[in-house]
Amino acid sequence: MPLILITGLPTSGKSTRAAQLYDYLTERIAAESSSSSTPKFRLHLISDQSLSISRSVYDLDPAHTPAHARSANASEKDARAALYGAVKRVLSPRDIVILDTLNYIKGWRYQLYCEAKNVQTPFGLVQIGCPVARARGVNEARIRRSEQREQQQQKAGNGTTKDEPTTTTTSTTTTTAAAAGTAPKSGDLHPETYQQSHQNWQQKQFEEESTAGPDFEDVTLSPTDSQEPYTPRSNWENLVFRYEEPNPMSRWDSPLFIITWDDTSADTKATFDQIWDEVIVNKPQKLIRANKSTVQRDKDPGGDYLYVLEKETQDIVKRILEQQAEVGEGGTVRLSRSGTKEEGEEMLEVELPGKKVGLPQLQRYRRAFVALNRGGIGLEAVGTLAAGRLRESFVGYLNDAFEKEM
Ligand code: ADP
Ligand code: MG
Numbered sequence: 001m002p003l004i005l006i007t008g009l010p011t012s013g014k015s016t017r018a019a020q021l022y023d024y025l026t027e028r029i030a031a032e033s034s035s036s037s038t039p040k041f042r043l044h045l046i047s048d049q050s051l052s053i054s055r056s057v058y059d060l061d062p063a064h065t066p067a068h069a070r071s072a073n074a075s076e077k078d079a080r081a082a083l084y085g086a087v088k089r090v091l092s093p094r095d096i097v098i099l100d101t102l103n104y105i106k107g108w109r110y111q112l113y114c115e116a117k118n119v120q121t122p123f124g125l126v127q128i129g130c131p132v133a134r135a136r137g138v139n140e141a142r143i144r145r146s147e148q149r150e151q152q153q154q155k156a157g158n159g160t161t162k163d164e165p166t167t168t169t170t171s172t173t174t175t176t177a178a179a180a181g182t183a184p185k186s187g188d189l190h191p192e193t194y195q196q197s198h199q200n201w202q203q204k205q206f207e208e209e210s211t212a213g214p215d216f217e218d219v220t221l222s223p224t225d226s227q228e229p230y231t232p233r234s235n236w237e238n239l240v241f242r243y244e245e246p247n248p249m250s251r252w253d254s255p256l257f258i259i260t261w262d263d264t265s266a267d268t269k270a271t272f273d274q275i276w277d278e279v280i281v282n283k284p285q286k287l288i289r290a291n292k293s294t295v296q297r298d299k300d301p302g303g304d305y306l307y308v309l310e311k312e313t314q315d316i317v318k319r320i321l322e323q324q325a326e327v328g329e330g331g332t333v334r335l336s337r338s339g340t341k342e343e344g345e346e347m348l349e350v351e352l353p354g355k356k357v358g359l360p361q362l363q364r365y366r367r368a369f370v371a372l373n374r375g376g377i378g379l380e381a382v383g384t385l386a387a388g389r390l391r392e393s394f395v396g397y398l399n400d401a402f403e404k405e406m
Contacts, residue, residue, distance in 0.1 A: 001041050001096045002279045003087065003116040007103035007246060008128030010058075010230055010239045011138035013261050016222075017128055017268070018045060018100035024272045025096060025280075040094075041280075046086045047100040053079045055228055058102075059235040080108060087112065091119055096280065106244045106252075110330075110354065113252035124279040125253055126271075127246055129260035137219035139236050142229035145221065250330030251351055255279065305386060309370055312390045315339060316398075317362045320350055330354045335395065337388050348395040353405035369397045 004021070006014045022045045033039040048055075056064070057075040065071070083101055091097050103109055109125070116123035230236035246253035255278055257271050316335060323333040333350040336342075373393070 001093060002122035002124060003091055003097050003099065003112060004123075004275065004279065005103045005109060005112060005125045006098065006100045006128065007109070007125060009130060009132065009135045009243060010102060010236050011142070012128045012130035012135040013138075014102075014128050015047060015049070015100055015227075017126065017259050018047065018098055020268060021098055021126070021272060021275070024269070025098075025276075028276060029096075042090075042095045044090050044095060044097045045100060046083065046090075046097060048079070048083075049227070051079075051082050051086060053082065053101075055230045055235065058230065058239055059232070060238060061232075061234060064232070084111070084115075088115060091115065091121060093119065093121055102239065102243075104239065104243045106250075106354065109246070110250075110252040122279050123252075124255050124257065124275060125246055126257045126259060126275070129258050131217075131261075132240060133215050134217045134219060134261060135240075136215075136236070137217035138221070139229050139233070140216050141219050141221050142225075142227060143231065143233075146229055247328060247330065249327045249332070250354070251332060252330065306374065308386050309373060309390060312339060312387050313366045313370060313394050316350075316391060316394055317359070317366055320352075320357070320362060320398075321359060324352060324357065327352070329356055335391065337391060339387050339391060348392055350395055350398050351402060353402040355405070357402070365398060365401055366394075369394050372397075 006018045006021075008014045022043065025043055029039050029041050029043060033041075057079045060073055060076075083099065087097055087099055099112070103112075103125075113123050230239070246256055248254050248256040257275055259268055259271055263271070319335055320333050324331070327333060329352060331352050333352060335348045335350065337346055337348050373390075
Protein backbone atom coordinates (compact mmCIF):
# COMPACT_ATOMS: atom_id res chain seq x y z
CA MET A 1 0.00 0.00 0.00
CA PRO A 2 1.25 3.50 0.49
CA LEU A 3 4.61 5.04 0.93
CA ILE A 4 4.68 7.45 3.87
CA LEU A 5 7.68 9.74 4.21
CA ILE A 6 8.62 11.32 7.51
CA THR A 7 10.44 14.61 7.10
CA GLY A 8 11.85 17.24 9.42
CA LEU A 9 15.00 18.86 10.74
CA PRO A 10 17.75 16.65 12.10
CA THR A 11 17.01 15.53 15.68
CA SER A 12 13.51 16.99 15.61
CA GLY A 13 11.69 13.87 16.79
CA LYS A 14 11.14 12.06 13.49
CA SER A 15 12.01 8.58 14.68
CA THR A 16 9.87 9.02 17.79
CA ARG A 17 6.81 9.80 15.66
CA ALA A 18 7.68 7.19 13.05
CA ALA A 19 7.72 4.53 15.76
CA GLN A 20 4.35 5.75 17.06
CA LEU A 21 2.90 5.64 13.56
CA TYR A 22 4.29 2.14 13.14
CA ASP A 23 2.58 1.00 16.36
CA TYR A 24 -0.66 2.69 15.40
CA LEU A 25 -0.71 1.05 11.96
CA THR A 26 0.20 -2.34 13.40
CA GLU A 27 -2.86 -2.17 15.62
CA ARG A 28 -5.18 -0.94 12.90
CA ILE A 29 -4.03 -3.56 10.45
CA ALA A 30 -4.61 -6.26 13.05
CA ALA A 31 -8.09 -4.88 13.77
CA GLU A 32 -8.96 -4.71 10.06
CA SER A 33 -7.73 -8.22 9.38
CA SER A 34 -9.24 -9.92 12.43
CA SER A 35 -11.96 -11.54 10.36
CA SER A 36 -9.63 -13.01 7.77
CA SER A 37 -6.61 -15.13 8.60
CA THR A 38 -3.93 -13.25 6.66
CA PRO A 39 -3.38 -9.57 7.38
CA LYS A 40 -4.47 -7.22 4.61
CA PHE A 41 -1.23 -5.27 4.65
CA ARG A 42 2.39 -5.77 5.57
CA LEU A 43 4.15 -2.95 7.33
CA HIS A 44 7.79 -1.83 6.98
CA LEU A 45 9.76 0.84 8.80
CA ILE A 46 12.89 1.82 6.91
CA SER A 47 15.35 4.28 8.42
CA ASP A 48 19.01 5.28 8.46
CA GLN A 49 19.35 3.16 11.59
CA SER A 50 17.70 0.09 10.06
CA LEU A 51 20.20 0.30 7.18
CA SER A 52 23.13 1.23 9.47
CA ILE A 53 23.68 4.56 7.76
CA SER A 54 25.96 6.74 9.88
CA ARG A 55 25.25 10.42 10.59
CA SER A 56 28.63 11.24 9.13
CA VAL A 57 27.40 10.57 5.58
CA TYR A 58 25.64 13.94 5.71
CA ASP A 59 28.82 15.84 6.54
CA LEU A 60 29.75 17.79 3.43
CA ASP A 61 32.91 19.37 4.79
CA PRO A 62 35.75 18.23 2.50
CA ALA A 63 38.11 18.44 5.48
CA HIS A 64 36.30 15.48 7.03
CA THR A 65 36.06 13.35 3.91
CA PRO A 66 37.98 10.12 4.31
CA ALA A 67 40.90 9.88 1.87
CA HIS A 68 39.36 6.94 -0.05
CA ALA A 69 36.00 8.67 -0.66
CA ARG A 70 35.19 9.94 -4.16
CA SER A 71 33.89 13.31 -2.98
CA ALA A 72 32.39 15.01 0.04
CA ASN A 73 28.82 14.11 -0.86
CA ALA A 74 29.45 10.67 -2.40
CA SER A 75 28.67 8.98 0.90
CA GLU A 76 25.29 10.71 1.09
CA LYS A 77 24.51 9.68 -2.47
CA ASP A 78 25.35 6.08 -1.59
CA ALA A 79 23.12 6.35 1.47
CA ARG A 80 20.26 7.63 -0.67
CA ALA A 81 20.76 4.79 -3.15
CA ALA A 82 20.60 2.30 -0.27
CA LEU A 83 17.39 3.86 1.08
CA TYR A 84 15.84 3.98 -2.38
CA GLY A 85 16.72 0.35 -3.01
CA ALA A 86 15.24 -0.70 0.31
CA VAL A 87 11.96 1.11 -0.44
CA LYS A 88 11.77 -0.24 -3.96
CA ARG A 89 12.31 -3.81 -2.83
CA VAL A 90 9.24 -3.89 -0.60
CA LEU A 91 6.81 -1.27 -1.91
CA SER A 92 3.77 -2.95 -3.44
CA PRO A 93 0.00 -2.70 -3.29
CA ARG A 94 0.08 -4.90 -0.15
CA ASP A 95 2.98 -3.25 1.65
CA ILE A 96 2.88 -0.08 3.70
CA VAL A 97 6.29 1.57 3.92
CA ILE A 98 7.24 4.26 6.44
CA LEU A 99 10.49 5.92 5.44
CA ASP A 100 12.05 7.61 8.46
CA THR A 101 15.01 9.65 7.30
CA LEU A 102 15.61 13.38 6.79
CA ASN A 103 13.88 13.44 3.37
CA TYR A 104 15.01 17.01 3.15
CA ILE A 105 15.65 17.35 -0.61
CA LYS A 106 12.72 18.24 -2.83
CA GLY A 107 14.09 16.28 -5.80
CA TRP A 108 14.49 13.19 -3.62
CA ARG A 109 10.89 13.40 -2.42
CA TYR A 110 9.83 13.75 -6.06
CA GLN A 111 11.78 10.61 -6.96
CA LEU A 112 10.02 8.65 -4.21
CA TYR A 113 6.65 10.06 -5.21
CA CYS A 114 7.28 8.77 -8.75
CA GLU A 115 8.25 5.38 -7.37
CA ALA A 116 4.92 5.17 -5.54
CA LYS A 117 3.12 6.26 -8.68
CA ASN A 118 4.92 3.57 -10.68
CA VAL A 119 3.62 0.82 -8.46
CA GLN A 120 0.24 2.57 -8.33
CA THR A 121 0.22 2.97 -4.61
CA PRO A 122 -0.67 6.09 -2.62
CA PHE A 123 1.85 8.47 -1.16
CA GLY A 124 1.88 10.83 1.81
CA LEU A 125 4.24 12.99 3.79
CA VAL A 126 4.41 13.63 7.55
CA GLN A 127 6.37 16.68 8.59
CA ILE A 128 7.61 16.92 12.16
CA GLY A 129 7.34 20.48 13.44
CA CYS A 130 9.98 21.40 15.99
CA PRO A 131 11.69 24.73 16.80
CA VAL A 132 15.29 24.84 15.55
CA ALA A 133 16.60 25.64 19.04
CA ARG A 134 14.94 22.54 20.48
CA ALA A 135 16.22 20.25 17.72
CA ARG A 136 19.68 21.73 18.26
CA GLY A 137 19.25 21.04 21.98
CA VAL A 138 18.68 17.34 21.24
CA ASN A 139 21.90 17.18 19.27
CA GLU A 140 23.73 19.04 22.07
CA ALA A 141 22.39 16.59 24.64
CA ARG A 142 23.61 13.67 22.54
CA ILE A 143 27.02 15.32 22.12
CA ARG A 144 27.26 15.81 25.89
CA ARG A 145 26.31 12.22 26.52
CA SER A 146 28.83 10.87 24.05
CA GLU A 147 31.57 13.11 25.54
CA GLN A 148 30.73 11.89 29.03
CA ARG A 149 30.93 8.32 27.86
CA GLU A 150 34.31 9.01 26.33
CA GLN A 151 35.57 10.53 29.56
CA GLN A 152 34.30 7.60 31.55
CA GLN A 153 36.05 5.21 29.24
CA GLN A 154 39.27 7.16 29.62
CA LYS A 155 38.91 7.21 33.40
CA ALA A 156 38.30 3.51 33.37
CA GLY A 157 41.80 3.32 32.02
CA ASN A 158 41.35 1.76 28.66
CA GLY A 159 41.92 5.16 27.06
CA THR A 160 40.94 4.09 23.57
CA THR A 161 38.04 5.85 21.96
CA LYS A 162 38.64 4.39 18.50
CA ASP A 163 35.32 2.58 18.44
CA GLU A 164 33.40 5.87 18.71
CA PRO A 165 32.30 6.50 15.12
CA THR A 166 32.30 10.24 15.70
CA THR A 167 36.01 10.46 16.33
CA THR A 168 37.11 8.30 13.44
CA THR A 169 35.55 10.61 10.87
CA THR A 170 37.15 13.81 12.08
CA SER A 171 40.76 12.82 12.44
CA THR A 172 42.48 15.06 9.95
CA THR A 173 44.42 17.12 12.47
CA THR A 174 47.98 17.23 11.29
CA THR A 175 49.80 19.55 13.66
CA THR A 176 49.76 20.39 17.31
CA ALA A 177 49.00 24.01 16.41
CA ALA A 178 45.54 23.02 15.21
CA ALA A 179 44.75 21.18 18.40
CA ALA A 180 46.06 23.93 20.65
CA GLY A 181 43.38 26.53 19.91
CA THR A 182 45.79 29.21 18.71
CA ALA A 183 45.99 30.22 15.09
CA PRO A 184 48.94 28.62 13.39
CA LYS A 185 51.62 31.03 12.20
CA SER A 186 52.45 30.79 8.54
CA GLY A 187 56.20 31.32 9.10
CA ASP A 188 56.52 28.23 11.27
CA LEU A 189 55.24 25.73 8.77
CA HIS A 190 55.55 24.50 5.23
CA PRO A 191 52.88 26.35 3.14
CA GLU A 192 50.76 23.24 2.51
CA THR A 193 50.91 22.14 6.10
CA TYR A 194 50.06 25.66 7.10
CA GLN A 195 47.00 25.72 4.88
CA GLN A 196 45.74 22.42 6.24
CA SER A 197 46.47 23.44 9.75
CA HIS A 198 44.76 26.79 9.31
CA GLN A 199 41.66 25.08 7.96
CA ASN A 200 41.57 22.82 10.98
CA TRP A 201 41.91 25.78 13.25
CA GLN A 202 39.04 27.59 11.49
CA GLN A 203 36.88 24.51 11.77
CA LYS A 204 37.60 24.29 15.47
CA GLN A 205 36.77 27.96 15.94
CA PHE A 206 33.49 27.42 14.12
CA GLU A 207 32.61 24.45 16.27
CA GLU A 208 33.40 26.32 19.43
CA GLU A 209 31.40 29.33 18.31
CA SER A 210 28.42 27.18 17.49
CA THR A 211 28.34 25.78 20.99
CA ALA A 212 28.12 29.16 22.57
CA GLY A 213 26.61 31.15 19.73
CA PRO A 214 23.29 29.87 18.38
CA ASP A 215 20.72 29.30 21.06
CA PHE A 216 19.60 25.85 22.03
CA GLU A 217 17.09 24.52 24.51
CA ASP A 218 18.06 22.24 27.31
CA VAL A 219 16.48 18.94 26.28
CA THR A 220 16.33 15.77 28.34
CA LEU A 221 16.83 12.71 26.20
CA SER A 222 14.47 9.84 26.74
CA PRO A 223 16.10 7.06 28.80
CA THR A 224 15.81 4.68 25.85
CA ASP A 225 17.55 7.10 23.49
CA SER A 226 20.76 5.61 22.16
CA GLN A 227 21.35 7.53 18.95
CA GLU A 228 24.67 9.10 18.02
CA PRO A 229 24.81 12.90 17.62
CA TYR A 230 25.52 14.63 14.33
CA THR A 231 29.16 15.68 14.55
CA PRO A 232 30.87 18.00 14.05
CA ARG A 233 28.23 20.60 14.85
CA SER A 234 28.65 22.12 11.39
CA ASN A 235 27.19 18.86 9.98
CA TRP A 236 23.95 19.45 11.90
CA GLU A 237 23.86 23.20 11.10
CA ASN A 238 24.36 22.50 7.40
CA LEU A 239 21.47 20.07 7.31
CA VAL A 240 19.20 22.70 8.79
CA PHE A 241 20.46 25.18 6.23
CA ARG A 242 19.91 22.76 3.35
CA TYR A 243 16.44 21.66 4.49
CA GLU A 244 13.88 22.20 1.72
CA GLU A 245 10.49 22.83 3.34
CA PRO A 246 7.67 20.78 1.87
CA ASN A 247 5.18 22.69 -0.23
CA PRO A 248 1.74 21.07 0.11
CA MET A 249 0.78 22.49 -3.29
CA SER A 250 3.31 20.20 -4.98
CA ARG A 251 1.92 16.81 -5.72
CA TRP A 252 5.09 15.13 -4.35
CA ASP A 253 4.59 16.92 -1.03
CA SER A 254 0.94 16.08 -0.64
CA PRO A 255 -1.08 15.09 1.16
CA LEU A 256 1.01 16.70 3.88
CA PHE A 257 0.30 15.98 7.56
CA ILE A 258 1.99 17.96 10.30
CA ILE A 259 2.79 16.68 13.77
CA THR A 260 4.57 18.95 16.22
CA TRP A 261 6.79 18.04 19.16
CA ASP A 262 4.14 19.33 21.58
CA ASP A 263 1.24 17.41 20.04
CA THR A 264 -0.43 15.27 22.69
CA SER A 265 -1.09 11.61 22.09
CA ALA A 266 -4.71 12.50 21.32
CA ASP A 267 -3.58 15.06 18.70
CA THR A 268 -1.21 12.55 17.21
CA LYS A 269 -3.85 9.86 17.10
CA ALA A 270 -6.21 12.24 15.30
CA THR A 271 -3.53 12.86 12.66
CA PHE A 272 -2.84 9.13 12.35
CA ASP A 273 -6.58 8.53 11.87
CA GLN A 274 -6.51 11.09 9.11
CA ILE A 275 -3.53 9.38 7.48
CA TRP A 276 -5.38 6.07 7.66
CA ASP A 277 -8.49 7.52 6.05
CA GLU A 278 -6.85 9.65 3.41
CA VAL A 279 -3.79 7.68 2.47
CA ILE A 280 -4.44 4.08 3.33
CA VAL A 281 -8.07 3.15 2.82
CA ASN A 282 -9.85 5.89 1.09
CA LYS A 283 -7.61 7.86 -1.18
CA PRO A 284 -9.86 10.67 -2.39
CA GLN A 285 -10.81 10.25 -5.99
CA LYS A 286 -8.50 12.16 -8.26
CA LEU A 287 -10.15 14.40 -10.75
CA ILE A 288 -9.77 13.31 -14.31
CA ARG A 289 -6.43 13.83 -15.82
CA ALA A 290 -6.19 13.66 -19.58
CA ASN A 291 -3.16 11.70 -20.65
CA LYS A 292 -3.31 11.37 -24.37
CA SER A 293 -1.27 13.94 -26.19
CA THR A 294 -3.08 13.59 -29.46
CA VAL A 295 -6.43 12.21 -30.43
CA GLN A 296 -6.95 10.28 -33.61
CA ARG A 297 -7.59 12.54 -36.51
CA ASP A 298 -9.69 12.29 -39.63
CA LYS A 299 -11.66 14.55 -41.92
CA ASP A 300 -10.64 17.82 -43.32
CA PRO A 301 -10.93 20.46 -40.68
CA GLY A 302 -13.05 23.48 -41.38
CA GLY A 303 -12.05 27.07 -40.77
CA ASP A 304 -13.95 27.12 -37.51
CA TYR A 305 -11.85 24.30 -36.21
CA LEU A 306 -8.56 26.14 -36.64
CA TYR A 307 -10.03 29.14 -34.92
CA VAL A 308 -11.22 27.01 -31.98
CA LEU A 309 -7.80 25.33 -31.80
CA GLU A 310 -6.02 28.69 -31.47
CA LYS A 311 -8.55 30.17 -29.09
CA GLU A 312 -8.75 27.26 -26.66
CA THR A 313 -5.01 26.67 -26.44
CA GLN A 314 -4.40 30.39 -25.89
CA ASP A 315 -6.99 30.38 -23.15
CA ILE A 316 -5.31 27.45 -21.39
CA VAL A 317 -1.90 29.13 -21.55
CA LYS A 318 -3.38 32.27 -20.04
CA ARG A 319 -5.08 30.42 -17.21
CA ILE A 320 -2.00 28.38 -16.36
CA LEU A 321 0.04 31.57 -16.00
CA GLU A 322 -2.66 33.14 -13.82
CA GLN A 323 -3.01 30.13 -11.53
CA GLN A 324 0.68 29.39 -11.31
CA ALA A 325 1.08 32.56 -9.28
CA GLU A 326 -1.22 31.06 -6.64
CA VAL A 327 -0.33 27.38 -6.63
CA GLY A 328 3.42 27.77 -7.15
CA GLU A 329 5.98 25.38 -8.58
CA GLY A 330 4.83 21.80 -8.80
CA GLY A 331 1.27 22.82 -8.04
CA THR A 332 -1.86 21.63 -9.78
CA VAL A 333 -3.78 23.99 -12.02
CA ARG A 334 -7.49 23.27 -12.48
CA LEU A 335 -9.18 24.23 -15.71
CA SER A 336 -12.70 24.04 -16.90
CA ARG A 337 -13.17 21.36 -19.55
CA SER A 338 -15.72 23.34 -21.51
CA GLY A 339 -13.93 26.63 -21.10
CA THR A 340 -17.07 28.13 -19.63
CA LYS A 341 -17.08 26.46 -16.21
CA GLU A 342 -20.51 24.96 -16.05
CA GLU A 343 -21.99 24.01 -12.71
CA GLY A 344 -20.70 20.60 -11.56
CA GLU A 345 -18.58 19.94 -14.62
CA GLU A 346 -15.45 17.79 -14.52
CA MET A 347 -12.28 19.79 -14.31
CA LEU A 348 -9.01 19.21 -16.13
CA GLU A 349 -5.78 19.22 -14.17
CA VAL A 350 -2.37 20.39 -15.25
CA GLU A 351 0.45 19.25 -12.99
CA LEU A 352 3.13 21.91 -13.13
CA PRO A 353 6.81 20.97 -13.14
CA GLY A 354 9.14 21.70 -10.23
CA LYS A 355 10.29 24.99 -11.65
CA LYS A 356 8.41 28.03 -12.81
CA VAL A 357 7.03 27.90 -16.36
CA GLY A 358 7.15 31.08 -18.38
CA LEU A 359 5.08 32.39 -21.27
CA PRO A 360 7.74 31.67 -23.96
CA GLN A 361 7.93 28.04 -22.90
CA LEU A 362 4.16 27.65 -22.81
CA GLN A 363 3.88 29.26 -26.23
CA ARG A 364 6.44 26.82 -27.61
CA TYR A 365 4.39 23.89 -26.38
CA ARG A 366 1.22 25.49 -27.67
CA ARG A 367 2.65 26.02 -31.15
CA ALA A 368 3.96 22.45 -31.24
CA PHE A 369 0.53 21.17 -30.21
CA VAL A 370 -1.23 23.34 -32.78
CA ALA A 371 1.14 22.10 -35.49
CA LEU A 372 0.41 18.50 -34.53
CA ASN A 373 -3.30 18.99 -34.56
CA ARG A 374 -3.77 21.37 -37.44
CA GLY A 375 -5.03 18.46 -39.51
CA GLY A 376 -8.02 17.99 -37.22
CA ILE A 377 -8.61 15.65 -34.35
CA GLY A 378 -11.41 13.56 -35.68
CA LEU A 379 -14.31 15.74 -34.76
CA GLU A 380 -17.41 16.02 -36.78
CA ALA A 381 -18.77 18.72 -34.62
CA VAL A 382 -17.18 21.99 -33.82
CA GLY A 383 -18.34 24.30 -31.08
CA THR A 384 -18.36 23.26 -27.43
CA LEU A 385 -17.79 19.57 -28.09
CA ALA A 386 -14.70 20.24 -30.17
CA ALA A 387 -13.53 22.83 -27.68
CA GLY A 388 -13.82 20.39 -24.77
CA ARG A 389 -11.92 17.65 -26.52
CA LEU A 390 -9.26 20.04 -27.72
CA ARG A 391 -8.77 21.41 -24.25
CA GLU A 392 -8.52 17.94 -22.81
CA SER A 393 -6.03 16.93 -25.46
CA PHE A 394 -3.85 20.01 -24.94
CA VAL A 395 -3.85 19.52 -21.16
CA GLY A 396 -2.71 15.92 -21.70
CA TYR A 397 0.03 17.15 -24.00
CA LEU A 398 1.23 19.65 -21.40
CA ASN A 399 1.17 17.07 -18.60
CA ASP A 400 3.36 14.76 -20.67
CA ALA A 401 5.75 17.58 -21.47
CA PHE A 402 5.99 18.82 -17.86
CA GLU A 403 6.50 15.34 -16.49
CA LYS A 404 9.74 15.11 -18.45
CA GLU A 405 10.97 18.36 -16.98
CA MET A 406 11.57 17.68 -13.35
P1 ADP B 1 15.15 12.31 15.00
O1 ADP B 1 14.70 10.96 14.53
O2 ADP B 1 14.50 13.44 14.27
O3 ADP B 1 16.63 12.43 15.03
P2 ADP B 1 14.29 11.36 17.61
O4 ADP B 1 12.91 10.87 17.39
O5 ADP B 1 15.38 10.36 17.68
O6 ADP B 1 14.67 12.48 16.53
O7 ADP B 1 14.21 12.24 18.94
C1 ADP B 1 15.30 12.84 19.55
C2 ADP B 1 15.14 12.88 21.04
O8 ADP B 1 14.08 13.76 21.38
C3 ADP B 1 14.82 11.53 21.69
O9 ADP B 1 15.53 11.43 22.90
C4 ADP B 1 13.34 11.59 21.94
O10 ADP B 1 12.99 10.85 23.06
C5 ADP B 1 13.10 13.08 22.15
N1 ADP B 1 11.79 13.45 21.63
C6 ADP B 1 11.43 13.39 20.33
N2 ADP B 1 10.16 13.81 20.15
C7 ADP B 1 9.70 14.13 21.36
C8 ADP B 1 8.45 14.66 21.85
N3 ADP B 1 7.43 14.90 21.02
N4 ADP B 1 8.33 14.89 23.16
C9 ADP B 1 9.38 14.65 24.00
N5 ADP B 1 10.57 14.17 23.62
C10 ADP B 1 10.74 13.90 22.32
MG1 MG C 1 15.85 9.51 13.54
